[in-house]
Structure formats: structure tokens, C-alpha cells
Amino acid sequence: MKEITAIIRTNRIQKTKEALVEAGYPSMTVKEVLGRGKQRGLQQEFCLDIPEPDDGELLPRISFIPKRLLTLVVDDEDVDSLVVLITKANQTGSVGDGKIIVSPVSDAVRVRTSEAGHVALS
Amino acid sequence: MEMVRAILRPNSIDRVVCALEETGFFSMTRMDVFGRGKQKGIRVGEVQYDELPKTMLMFVVNSRDTQRLIDTITKVANTGNIGDGKIFISPVDAVYTIRTGESGL
Numbered sequence: 001m002k003e004i005t006a007i008i009r010t011n012r013i014q015k016t017k018e019a020l021v022e023a024g025y026p027s028m029t030v031k032e033v034l035g036r037g038k039q040r041g042l043q044q045e046f047c048l049d050i051p052e053p054d055d056g057e058l059l060p061r062i063s064f065i066p067k068r069l070l071t072l073v074v075d076d077e078d079v080d081s082l083v084v085l086i087t088k089a090n091q092t093g094s095v096g097d098g099k100i101i102v103s104p105v106s107d108a109v110r111v112r113t114s115e116a117g118h119v120a121l122s
Numbered sequence: 123m124e125m126v127r128a129i130l131r132p133n134s135i136d137r138v139v140c141a142l143e144e145t146g147f148f149s150m151t152r153m154d155v156f157g158r159g160k161q162k163g164i165r166v167g168e169v170q171y172d173e174l175p176k177t178m179l180m181f182v183v184n185s186r187d188t189q190r191l192i193d194t195i196t197k198v199a200n201t202g203n204i205g206d207g208k209i210f211i212s213p214v215d216a217v218y219t220i221r222t223g224e225s226g227l
Contacts, residue, residue, distance in 0.1 A: 002215065006220075007151055008220065031153060032153075033151050033152065033153040033180075034151070034152040034153070035149075035150065035151035035152065036148070036149060036150065037148070037149045038148045038149050039148075040143070040148045063139070064152055067151070069151065069153070083216075083218055086220070087218065087220050087223050090220045091220055091221065091223070092221070093221060094221065095221065096221075097219070097220035097221040098220045099182070099217055099218065099219060099220065100217065100218040100220060101125065101182055101214055101216075101217050102214065102215045102216040102217070102218075103125060103212060103213060103214045103215055104213055104215060
């Protein structure tokens with residue numbers, strides 16, 4: 001069992017949800033978060049290169065950018081196809097498309113019935 | 123690779139982020155959460171506050187950088203009082219950059 005955490009652009013969440021539902025993964029958790037990558041947020045509108053480590057004073061900037069965090073817990077064999085699916089739905093080619101993180105989960109329990117393991121996911 | 127989730131006081135976040143920038147950790151995700159520890163919140167006079175506002179910082183770093191990250195956060199966020207927060211570390215199998223589709227940080 002794996003947890004897929006995707007941090008994506010806010011305006012792509014609808015497209016991602018549609019793609020996931022179509023592929024048969026309707027369950028997910030979505031949260032509004034703020035984030036940034038190695039560009040340290042938005043420094044200037046058209047300057048999204050990685051800043052030099054020794055350039056001293058940083059320009060005025062937006063240090064955290066609103067993002068959506070999407071979490072799914074799925075079986076091991078579904079991970080690869082989901083990564084491709086989420087990548088496809090979110091790829092624009094510009095900096096800030098987001099990251100997908102795959103981490104192990106030891107168990108899942110459905111609260112309504114106390115079922116554990118694989119059946120709790122389906 | 124490891125995921126580090128630090129649940130900290132909201133008013134310590136700016137200091138922590140500045141210190142992390144100096145140490146070389148630029149990428150992070152920040153979210154506002156509510157939480158409590160074994161003190162079950164806080165009691166002010168007659169009023170019991172069950173859940174206290176906290177801010178969670180989430181990082182994914184290479185395993186060799188984890189200790190340096192934890193040291194920086196604990197040093198800056200430490201006030202010595204109850205409620206400074208907790209840091210959780212969990213394993214990560216893989217990371218993908220959506221723009222390029224490449225694996226790795």
C-alpha cells in the first residue's frame with residue numbers, strides 16, 4: 001500500500017480530479033496549502049531561474065505560492081500508472097508544476113466497518 | 123529520501139524559514155493545522171481550548187540531510203515552553219517532478 005501525495009497548481013485540480021475519476025480512482029483528500037520549490041517562491045514575474053547562492057540581498061518576492069495538496073492511498077501496482085496520469089494532467093512545462101511523492105503506508109482501516117487492508121481501499 | 127513534517131508555533135514560522143534558507147533548505151510546503159499534545163490543549167481560567175492553531179512545514183529531503191534539517195528547526199523553534207511542536211519523519215519511496223516527469227529531488 002502506497003500513499004501518493006501530489007502538490008499541484010490550484011487551477012489544475014479540476015482537470016486532475018476528472019482524469020482520476022475517469023481512470024477509476026475517485027477517492028482522494030485535497031487540502032489548500034502554501035508551498036515553494038528551489039526558486040524560493042516568485043522573485044520577479046519573468047525571472048524564475050534559481051538564484052545564485054551568494055547574491056546577497058534578495059528581491060521583493062512572494063515567498064509562498066498557493067498550491068493544492070492531493071493525497072491518495074492505493075495498492076502498490078497502481079502507483080506507476082497514477083504517477084503518469086497525474087503528471088499528464090498537470091504538465092505545463094513551466095516552473096511550478098509541482099511534485100509527486102510516493103511513500104509507504106502500513107495499513108488502512110475503514111471506520112464504518114472496521115475492515116482493514118486491501119478491502120478498505122476499494 | 124525522507125519526509126519531514128514539523129508542527130510548529132505559527133509565530134515561529136518566519137524565523138524558521140529564514141534560518142532554513144541560510145542552511146540551504148528552500149523547498150517546503152506550509153499548511154495551517156489545529157492540534158494538541160498530551161496536555162489536551164490549554165486551559166486559560168475557566169476556558170479549555172481543545173485545539174490550538176499550529177503551522178505544519180513539510181519537506182522531502184535526502185536522508186543524509188535530515189539530521190541537519192531537524193537540528194536547524196529545533197534550534198530556532200525552541201522556546202523551552204510546552205507547545206513548541208513536534209517533528210515527524212517518515213520514509214519516501216520516490217519523488218517525481220511534474221514539469222519534466224523525472225524521478226528524484
